[in-house]
Amino acid sequence: MAVSMTDSLLAADAQPAVTAPAEGAVLGNAWLLIALPLIGAAVLLIGGKRTDAWGHWLATALPLASFAWAVLALVQLLGMDAHHRSVGVDVYTWFSSGDLEVGASLLIDPLSISFVLLITGVGSLIHIYSVGYMAHDERRRRFFAYLNLFVAAMLVLVLADNFVLLFLGWEGVGLASYLLIGFWQHKPSAAVAAKKAFLVNRVGDLGLLIAIMLMFSTFGTVAFSGVLGGLDGAGQGVLTAIGLLLLLGACGKSAQLPLQSWLLDAMEGPTPVSALIHAATMVTAGVYLIVRAGPIFEAAPAAQLAVAIVGAATLLAGAVIGCAKDDIKKALAGSTMSQIGYMTLAAGLGPAGYAVAIAHLITHGFFKAGLFLGAGSVMHGMNDEVDMRRYGALRRYMPITFATFGLGYLAIIGFPLLSGWWTKEGIIEAAFGAGGLTGQLLGTAALVGAALTAFYMTRVMIMTFFGEKRWHDGVHPHESPASMTGPMVVLAVGSVFLGAALVFGYRFAHFLEPAVGAPPEHHEFSLAAMFTAPSALAALALMVGGVALAWFMYGRRPVPVTAPAGNFITAAARNELYGNEINEGLLMRPGQVVTEALVAIDTHVVNGAVNGVADSVRDGSARMRRAQTGFARTYALTMLFGAAIVVATLAVRI
């Protein structure tokens, strides 16, 4: 025992902690985390109209209960030795036969528990917000059922201890996302957006699925421990292929280039959905996947570099799109793309970036959810208007929304000492730390992104809350009810303090170390360095520059109600950098040709063969049926004949 303890202590610095079976009621029953919201979805969907009156309260209470359970689990986890903070929970064995055991088990470690807390915490707040936001929607029960379904599926995704269960959750959140984007099905645009999200996500899902199949054929298992622990046995080519396919899956779910096009359309869904699914949680699943599968990318440097490049490209593209959109939710969606680009970039830097990626993911979950809820609150008061050119001067009419949105704004642009600053600085520093030309380029991209972020967010802020009224007639903006402002206030508090809480002393990074590995170069946390490092100073200067430029363009001049023509860059940004057109030209048209060809082959070749077999079976059946004459004498003769066969086959032995 003592020997093995020392061994694990020595080895734990570089390797993931050894997973032990769960002990105690809290961790042993971790399946409850998933079961609670799932029960909510089931009750609301099966119970039907009977649950209309109280269903939304139940649906709000259950994720809260999950959150409480997760806090208890965290406390237990913190009570353990750092190297033993990896707990396997066998939930259910479907069947086992010899070596093959098919079932489900969960993995609770610092990485998954962080996600669980984010999902259930922010998720619960958004449930509360939705009680007010959806109060007048006659299909509110269904909305809450889908939200609960989403929470359950997302928890499956992050708690799975193998790639197949992860994939189940992955598809589950995709389904919930589809249902919720198209929730207002009476709007054709919503139905189309849901379909688009579904289709684009299929491309990514296919990548993930093939990656899982490759893993199974290479390693003979799909468990995290088996795959990530058995990488030595695989060739470089296979690992690179798996890495790139995982990246494709991540791109689909996290709206990274080239599968980014669905996210902006997804803003057709109700705003709480945009906040929870398309900002705080589901779209970050790709980052989770890459960090979870980190050892694969470390063993396949080409795939890892691809991750960083995709992240850098998306962070710029998303920011550019965010600069040009007049629809407040689409501007924020561009920003989400861009921020997830930051996380992906960091995740592509290896162990040096994992902790900062996850830290930024969590602070982003708070401030972006807060910004979306603020946008929802504005829309709530403005008769569902989304065009920022029709806003203006709202700070006096919606003071709480203004204050919370403002704090979220300061956090996202990286105002010193607010949440976003702490975590974004970490990413920029890590990008430059990658060294060489790559590091310089990635770092520069991150810095440019910081300037763009400051610009487009200031633009959103000014067009919405400052300047003069540009409202439509008959609009009477008012502050939202407490059920909506309450969650916004909580998220704003998180936007202010969470970053410091996580980054100060690299507490969060050390917490994650057993799960994601330690950065190669160890250095002590230093607040002074965060201010005086060249990259930090540059980021600060660029941020101030971005804000100033936005102020110059939108604050000092009146904002026209119709958008000016603009130059070709503006036009490209408004058209989402022609992502849809590119998809259409590269994928849709060739896809149609391939489909038509396949249909032709199917009709003439495959159907011919299948129908041929079916016809011959049917003919044989008709012929054999005649033996069933209905006469007992025939039957008796058949039996006699059968007895002869039986005896003959036995007599072969003699």
Next chain:
Amino acid sequence: MISATQAAPGAALAAPVITDSPPAIDYWLLAPMLVVFAAGVLAVLAEAFVPRPRRRPVQLLLALGGVLAAFVLTLAQAFTLPEGEAGTTLALGAVAVDRPALFLQGTILVLAFISLLLIAERHGGEDAFAAQAAAVPGSEEEREHVLAGSEHTEVYPLVLFAVLGMLLFPAANDFLTLFVALEVMSLPLYLLCGIARRRRLFSQEAAVKYFLLGAFSSAFFLFGIALVYGYAGSVNFARVDEAVQAGGAEIFQGGNGEPLLLLGIGLVAVGLLFKVGAVPFHNWKPDVYQGAPTPITALMASCTLVAAFGALLRVFFTAFGGSVESWRPMLWVVAILTMVVAAIVAVTQRDIKRLLAYSSVVHAGFVLTAVVAADSAGLAGAMFYLAAYGFTTIGAFAVVTLVRTHENGAEAGDLEQWAGLGRTSPVLAGALSLFLLAFAGIPLTSGFIGKFAVFEAALAAGAAPLVVVGVLSSAVTAFFYVRIIVLMYFSEPAEKGGPRVVPAGLLTGSVISIGVAATFLLGVYPTPVLDHLIPAPGGGTDAEVAATADGFTR
């Protein structure tokens, strides 16, 4: 509970001799069968002495109560069976009480209970049985009885006696007991098949056919027993096994007794394969399943199949276990014929009950692949399959009882009349779809786990070609199951208004619900049942491990 002398039957019972004193019998171990028997006898008395209006409740109480009590006793025995011990034999080695017997008996009792619920169901005051079976179909006398609301409560004692035979069949440990059990099981069933309320001539024809062919197969069976006795000098399975290991009874020492044994095995096999309905002994199944009252069909398709396979497994594993290499090729041939012929013939069936009958034949073929494996995995797979299939098939036949040709009409056998059921009765069609998917072996249903278990056992025993045939015929069967689902959901109804469905009463409703629940639960969470069936890799000496290798006591 289990006395020491009986736990070691080997020496003491080597040569059973008739003595003046009766043998000591552990009645506790026989209690489940005795309870069912007592309930049957009391039911006959009730038929004689209880006034007509009160007979039905009394009979129901006796039948359901008897079966339930027997099940509780079986459970108690299963839990008191000592860990690591196979079980015991009693009554001079005539009856075995071991894990397989207890599991199969428990399964039979549960399935019989559910079937009894279906048998007891009345739609519009009419049950599924003729008002007066003795009246000529279509006669004035029959009409009078129908109008008077007569009914045959004799059904319940008959079912109880049939169940008694089924309980004894898989537990019988010598050939004579086996034969008695076979007849006790079969005779009431012949009668029950012939007393359908509607299409009575059809029903009577089915009963006569079943009886004739059953008698024919019994003759084979009995002749086979005689030959085996001639070879082994005993009808006891353990003695037969010893004789097979030793190359025959003493008179054959030095000579060649094998032809006698092989002929005996073959003819005994004919009798048993007839009961499970394997090709080419299957011809009775479609006709009988179609003609019999549907609740009785449900009873036969579930309980009789379990009992018959239980007996087949015990005879081939224990009595003929020593000559497995001789009979394995024979079962290969029968299993392949069964799976292929039945699957192909089923494709063109147009009557739902005939289709389910052929489906039952195909399933018998799948279970035979596990018998071919001839090891503990095969036994476990076969038993799981039988239990899972029993629940599903009763549910399917329960649905059949509800769909009618017209208002107050007979059951709609013709599949055309089922078109559009999914629209008019979505719940009913959904339940039937689940049962059909389970028959087809789709994952997350009990059928998938069952198929997986039997095919895996066959594969491990080196019967890969058999498994290939099995998977292919599964694909063929999936075709016609799915065709029914398509018919229910995507076809225009043959008549306006869609199929006529009588509302499911409480009894039929619970039968279908139990079927759905079991089909789903055994598909999603089969582990507890499977774990119970597969003997734990044991400690103890090699001899002990060998003695309990497949769970049968010897």
